[in-house]
Every structure is written in structure tokens, then in C-alpha cells.
Amino acid sequence: METTIKTTPLNQWHRSRGANMANFGGFDMPLWYDTGVKAEHLAVIQSAGIFDTSHMASVLVNGPGALPLLQYCHTRDLSPLANGRCVYGAILDEKGHVIDDAIVYRFQADQYMVCVNAGMGTAVAQHLKSQLAVIQKTDDTHGTVDIRDLSEKLGKVDIQGKNAAKILQPLLDNPKAIFEKMPYFSFKGHFDDNNPLADGVRLKDGTPILLSRSGYTGEFGFEIFIKTDAVVALWESILTAGEPFDVVACGLGARDSLRAGAVLPLSHQDVGPWKFINHPWMFALPLAPDNGSFTKPFLGDKALLDPKDTFYTLPFAGENLRKVGSGPDSQVLDKNGEVLGIVLTCATDMAIGRHDGTILSIASPDLPRGFKARGISCGFIRVDRPLEVGTPLVLREKKRKINVTVVSDVRPHRTARRKITDFLDTKI
Amino acid sequence: MKEINELNLPENLKYSKDHEWVGVEGDVATIGINDYAQDQLGEVVFVEVPEVGDTFDAEDEFGTVESVKAVSELYCPIAGEVVAINEDLEDAPELVNESPYEKGWIMKIKVADASELDNLMDKAAYFEMLKG
Known part of the structure; x- marks a missing residue:
């Protein structure tokens, strides 16, 4: 059986720019452009980069039963989530394994959007529908829910880096009001012209967008959800408006190395068909203050609390830019040579380097004279026991070995969580 | 691509x-990776080169x-002793992309057995191999 590879509205643009293309999640996506993955990575740290993320999928979940359904199917406690806010978490099966990771957006008390990974819209929508059916069998008071998979019906462009707001500003209608009070993981507007929220954010030409202050690089910026037929125009207008800032179109290669340095997981690689616990993203679980129970019941909760078949996922940093391949062929060894587990991700963050043993970024303040960011390998390992930060390890892929250390963080001085006012043009 | x-x-x-490519002058062979390899690998960020005096048999791994995007082993196309390495690659590994046959050469070896050169392909044969 021949499966056709899917494309995003920007496919022709990528190909006409000579991008190095590859299949990612069933989509023909750019890995890097002529600029080169290193320059693309550095551009996001130094100014801004844009990414075609239209391969990602979104599912609308509406109705009086939407909140209780999502409360049961997503790991975050959504009860305190306010309108215009979003949260990161995971959708688990009954074994506590990850079906996909997902950001839940709350429009209103009975209107949500779940943003998942490439090719996962149908599976996640199906999962939500089947869980709804199970709930409704035992609880006939559960409200109705309308679940709509928007896969390939919605475009998405991410702009990431400290100049993201300055570049978007001339493209937006009333940017001052839009950027006012826009903290990390908040959003405004709607991509559907028929939704009353659509007036919240419009481009100058009237196109409504959902503007979310989030991303996958660890740097300040936005994810923009927009109808598919407006994606190319938005992309090109960002590149034009971004010219004075040297904005760069970035492929999935830079996206991967940026997120690894920011200690963010790649779904189906760093989180996947094993228990979603004992990892760097424990904030994504509704842990009670005692750390031994959860504040809400959800699918997979009992399995997570069962200590059987549990792995430990930890971030690491190498000594220099040298890396090993990601995947089960790359093993984690302790200092005695005992195999502890496997390498989930190993990428090189080219914006960082070591100085006197400390990792510094090209964006770090007061860089010491002579500091050169040569790059440091980093990523995640999955091992069979807990390990302290600072534990030295060896990663081995066939004959190749690199020395790494368990760390709590990798690229310093990231900008994602900083106040938006730090990055606005004061003249607007 | x-x-x-x-x-x-x-x-x-x-x-x-x-x-890999091999250029022969007298009994010294210069070795590097070809345009296809550099294009497939993408931007080269590090080249691990051997030391002068190291000896390799044909198909031995001599560096990475x-x-x-990836880590790729380098295999010595013919046997010999390393007589020079390209020290410029330490600070400018991107030369392998920018100039694979000139500034991006990796090492020079003293050829142990010139008849091994016959096991390598000329442009036409290599081109046919790529086309499969």
C-alpha cells in the first residue's frame, strides 16, 4: 500500500527555497534551508526565526461536558485554567503511557482546543470520543461534547526569539492592545471569523488569528494559528517585516536543537509508550503537595502511582558539541560500565559553550572575554534508577562514546518566560 | 538537498x-568526503581526524x-600511513561543506599498496552506484 505524504500550505515555498526536506510525522517538512541549521538556531537566540508548524494538529472540544472530559483525559488540573490561558500536559492511556503530549487552550468554560503533534489529530479525537462514550455509560448526567478534528484544516506559524513582537507589531491591527497583558502561556483571538473572539487579534488585512505566547524553543515568541489559505501570506509578510531584524526561516533541525537546549520533550521520542512520571516535566502532572497523590482523578493515574515498570527520564549535557545518535542503539553507562538505559534524544545546542565548567549562552549577560560558544550536546536519557544532578555518565553508540553529566537545565538565560514588556518597541 | x-x-x-574521495599524487593520497556525502550530512560541525603516523588498512574507520543532524564514520578507502591532516578543520569544520575537494580535505596518507586504487570507482562508476 502506498501512503501519500502530506504537505503544508508552505510546501512549495520550502521547496522553491531549496530546503532539505524529510518526512516528519507523515508530512513533507523542511529540516533546514540554505541558511544552515546552525545559523537558524543562532538567529532564534539573537533575533528571531519563523517555523512552519502547520503539520501540528488541533482538536476543538466544545460543550457542557468538555471540561470534565478533558479533566479526565489530560494530565493537567484544568479547573483553575482561566479563559485565554493554555497549559502543557499529556494525554495518557490506562497504563499511564503517553498517547501524545498536548497543550489545552481554554476559550470559555465550555470551549477548548487541544493542540497535538503531527498526524495525531485523528487519533486524539478518536481517543476523546471513546473515553466520552465510556464516561456516558456510567454517568448519564455528563454533558454533551462536540469533538472536531481540525487536522489539515488549520495552519500554524511560530515566530520565536526576542524580536518576535517587534516584527509582528506592524502586521497587527491595534498591536498595543494585543500585547497588553500577554503573559507566557496566554493567548488572544481566534482563527475562525465566526467566533466572537476573532475580533481579539486581526492582521492588518482583517484576517483573524489565534496568537499564543508559547512555543517550542525556550525563547520569547508566539505560535500563530490561522486558516490554511492565509498561511503563505502571513509567512511572507513576517519575512518582509522581519528584514530589518534579520529574521530567518527555520527548519525542524533548528527546532529540535533549540528545544533540546530548552529541556523540552519531543513526543513519541522523549515521552511515549512508557509511564509519564519521573521526568523533567513533573509540572505537567497534578501532583498533590505530598508528591504521592494527585489532585484529580484522570486516565492513567493509578498506573503512574504504581512503582512497577517505572523509568527515570533525565536531561544531560555533554562536555562539548560531540554527540551520539538518538534511540535504543545508544546506551547509557555508569562509570563502572554498567548499562543503565537508553538515549532518547541527543542533539547539539550550538548557542552554548563551557567556561570554567559553567554552561554559558551567546545570550548570557557579561560574557567573559574570549568566550566562544562551540556548542554542547544535550538531550534526554531514560534509565532504570534515579540519578543525582552531577552524575557523570557515558553514552555509547557502537564504538563511539561521549562523556556527559546529568543536569537540571541546559541553555541558560532563555527568554520564554520573561515579561513581554522587555521585548516591545516602546513607541507603539 | x-x-x-x-x-x-x-x-x-x-x-x-x-x-569518500581519493586524489593521488605520486605515492601520497589525499582523502576527504565527496559532494554527495557533505550534502547528505548537512552542516558539518566537527571533524575527528587521526594523528600523523597512524596507519590504516582499507575500510578501517579513521575518523568521524x-x-x-548526524554522526558519520569515515572509512579509509585504501591502506596507508597518515602523513598530514587538515588542521584547518578544527576551527572551520564547515570547509568540508564549502569546499569538499579543496579546503575541506581531511587527511593525506602514504599509499601502502597502489593496486588497491583499482578497487575504487571512477566518476562514472560512482555516479551509476548513486543512481542505483
């Missing part, structure tokens, strides 16, 4: 199945090339 027809494959070099 380049189409096969767009590759720069000089006529005067020999090619290995592992996408790391790109942002």
Missing part, C-alpha cells in the same frame, strides 16, 4: 562506496564527521 545530476564529482578523483 542536491539532485544527483547537480553533484560536483571531479573527473580526476577516485570514489569509495562510502562516499559530525553534522548537526
